[in-house]
Amino acid sequence: MSTPKISVRNLYKIFGDAPAAALEQARAGMHKPELLEQHNHVLGLRDINVDMQDGEITVIMGLSGSGKSTLIRHLNRLIEPTAGEVVVDGENIMEYGPARLRRMRRHTMSMVFQKFALLPHRTVLENVATPLIVEGARRRDYEAEAVKWLDRVGLDGQGEQYPHQLSGGMQQRVGIARALTSNSDIMLMDEAFSALDPLIRTDMQDLLLELQRELQKTIVFITHDLDEALKLADHLVILKDGEVVQQGEPQHILMNPSDPYIVDFIADINRARVLRARTVMTRTDISPPEGAVEIAGTATLEEVITLGGGDADLVFRVMERGRQTGVLAMRDVLTALVGTEPAGAA
Amino acid sequence: MATYDWIFDTLGLRDWCDGSDAAAPMSMADLMSRTGSAPDASVWETPFPSMDALNDACASFPQSRDLTRGLERGFLDIKDSLSVVLDPLTQPLSWALEGALWLFQATPWFVMIPVLALIVALVSRSARLTGFILLAFGGLAFINYYDYAMQTLAIIAVCALIAVILGVPIGIAMSRSDRLERVMIPVLDMLQTLPPFVYLIPLIFLFSVTEPKLYGIAVILYAIVPVVRLTNLGIRLVDPEVIEAADAFGMTDRQKLFGVQIPLALPNIMAGVNQTIMMSLAMVVIASMVSAPGLGVLVLRGIRNLELGVGLIAGLGIVLLAVILDRSTKAALARVNAAQKQ
Structure with missing residues (x-):
């Protein structure tokens, strides 16, 4: 297997007033409920080790409170870890200074958000061009590129609308186009389709798979929906209480669940x-x-x-x-x- | 024999008390109590151990009037050095007010009224509001209150503008630092609850009553509060996920502030500007007591000379001005809101 595109190593995140002390406890083997009860610290993530391969869709799945959104925010350091490292393209991004970090966020990673997080005061076209505008591009420089991606996600001719004039599904298409415009290798998708209707969600999953066949990006996808996870995942990571319960090829996990929690989890799906x-x-x-x-x-x-x-x-x-x-x-x-x-x- | 003699006796301070019996000036209460034969006080009439009560027991203990006088002395002592700093610093305010007053009055009415209507039309894009404003200024001019109204308007224009120019950056700074917010909120609370007249007292000592900056400062201090508060609030209320998106796409703090936070906080900031304008109007009337020209002078004349008609009409003129300012800024606010509803 080639070297992973993103490699998360021994990552810990503890929320509270004195995370360093609680970290020792977590390292000594304490889990989320005990840590909350005895030290009043919330264990966000505990000893996470995940390799994400180039060109694959890695799906991180878990119920709410399992730490999946916290984990994805460590990949571009929207949240700082308590301990551990995240290696992207062979570099530990925890060592980056602010300027280098901004460069990585502009060129190496883009992100799609659950509630779209579009800029409501800018047009759809300007939203899509955000990564270029951040770099200081003028309209005539970014227009062609932004229009290209807007067309690609099926929003031809909607560029002059404002986000609130679009439906939820269309807004998320704008969100995806915005992430694509940055031409980054890595796309982080935080529950990107969770706020959409089931039918539209299926459309969007198909769109994502189609784009992925064409663009071969490294996608990290967060979801709480097992069907969605199984549909998209090349590599599936299941989180519970901030810990990885099982990870691997989704079909393999289905046939060989390693934990009663996962057995419960997969009990209801249409096998x-x-x-x-x-x-x-x-x-x-x-x-x-x-x-x-x-x-x-x-x-x-x-x-x-x-x-x-x-x-x-x-x-x-x-x-x-x-x-x-x-x-x-x-x-x-x-x-x-x-x-x-x-x-x-x- | 006073109620609290025992305190000083037990503390062994009697000598200190009697040491300076160069009696302080006698107050009216002292005089009264001296003439009347003081009967033995019952327990029910035990006075609170206030400064004056303690002074009765010990002549060296300061009276409360010493406190107020001390404050006054202290203020007068630093007044000169304070003026050296504040005078040049605030001089531009005087110039701005004088300039604005001159401009608003020197411009003939047949230019001024259409220009004001045009500004309102551009800001609000509402024919009805523009018509109302033409009518309102026409009415004020018809009853010969045009000059007063223009003076008031000139002062508000300068003071509200300066309040916004200072207030928005203060609000932004507050929104970025929780510590600054903790310090500023009590200050803003105080500025807002201090009775408007109280602003004038120290200012009268600091500046000459003939200088426009005297009332300018009072108006600005009083009116700056809402724009600071609402700028801070507006920026803090910006959707955290949008801020996260701005971070995730590598925006610098500057891009985030001017490209995301301020535009999204604009409805709140505009609401603050509206309140600031309304509060400057309220203060400019009170400031007429310290020589601020305008409709307030007529109100003051109404009170002083019991000229009921003058006072009432001037009051109605102020209401009319308030409605004009409020409607125009609200119309602008509504347009901002319409442009970015989520």
């Missing part, structure tokens, strides 16, 4: 829609009996079941890049659907 043939299949290159239907490794179990038309005895050939990588029996599909602890072998 048929999320799990893929590749995850459930038996890895083999021995051909299954004649007449087995070929399916793609990325097909969801829902697609597999539809294809099978209800027949429980079918076996599929799972194909990837024109080669068979495994076989998938319908029985395995059905077992995978009920969850991690199968109810006894039949």
Whole structure:
């Protein structure tokens, strides 16, 4: 694996009057509830170690109060850590002075906010051009670039409107266009779609995936919605009470939850829609009996079941890049659907 | 024999008390109590151990009038050196007021009224308001109160402008420093609750009554409070997520202040400006007691000479002026609000 684009190492954040003392306690193994009860300090983050790879979408998921928004704000130092480091492109950004930090925020990272955080007194075009205006660009310099990204997110011709004249979904498109205009490698998205209606949220997720295929940015995405996390994530990090409970490839986490908390968490999702043939299949290159239907490794179990038309005895050939990588029996599909602890072998 | 003799006796200060029996000037109360035969006071009439009561027991103890006189002496002592500093510092205010008064009065009415109406029209973009203002000034001019109204307006224009020029930066500084805010809020509270007449007392000592800056300073001190308060509040109320976005895109503090905080605080700042103008109008009337010209002089004449009609009409003229100023600034405020509702 190549060196990560962003690497968070031993990061601690403690909110309170005397964080240094509480830090020792946290290092000694104290968790959030005890620290609050005995020292009246809030444990924001405890010993976070996450590597975020170039060109991947890393999703940080957790319920409210799990510290996910605190974590993403450490990546561009909107919040200063109590201890630990954040390494971006091989440099520890905790060592940056104000000017270097501003340069990083202008060129290396951009951010999309939950409540959009557009400047209400500036037009949509000016909002989109914010990263260029911050650099001192004049209208004729930034206009072409801003219009390009505005068109790209599907807001052609809305440049002269003011943000309050747009709907929530359109405002967030402006937020995304603003982040794209900076041409930064890294995009931080803090619950970017949480304030939107479900349908619009799906649209926006599709837009993000489409942009990502084209632009290959390193995206850090925060969400409390597991379906959204599974849809977007290349790498999934699950936080609870300021600690990483499990991280890894989302399909892997689904099949091998390491913690009862995660089992609870994934209990309610539609597994048929999320799990893929590749995850459930038996890895083999021995051909299954004649007449087995070929399916793609990325097909969801829902697609597999539809294809099978209800027949429980079918076996599929799972194909990837024109080669068979495994076989998938319908029985395995059905077992995978009920969850991690199968109810006894039949 | 006074009630609190025992305090000085037990503290062994009797010698000190009797040491200076060069009696202080006698007050009327002393005189009264000397003539009447002082009966034995009952417990119910025990006086509070105030300065005067203690002075009864011990002649060396200062009386309360010594306190006020001391303050006065102290003030008079530093007055000269204070004037050396304050006089040149505030001289531009006198010039500005004299200049404005001259300008407002020297401009003929047929230029002045249309210019004022034009300003209001540009600020408010409202034909109705502009018509009202033409009518109001026309009415004032018709009853021969035009000159007085212009004098009042000139003073307000200068004082409110200076109050805003000083007040907005103070408010910005307060919004950026919690410590400064903690220091400033009691000062602002005091400026706001101090009866307006009280401003005038030390100013009369410091400056000559013939100088315009005397009332200029009083008006500015009184009127500056709302614009400071609301600038501070407005900037503190700016959506923290927008500030976070400004930080996240690498804005400098300066870009953040002028590009985000001030524009977003503008509705509140404008509300403060409106209040500042209204309060300068209130103070300029009171300041007529220290030679501020304008409608206030007529009100004062009404009180002094019991000229009921003059006082009432001048009062109504002030109301009219207040309505004009209030409506024009509110219309401007409404336009700012409309431009950036969220």
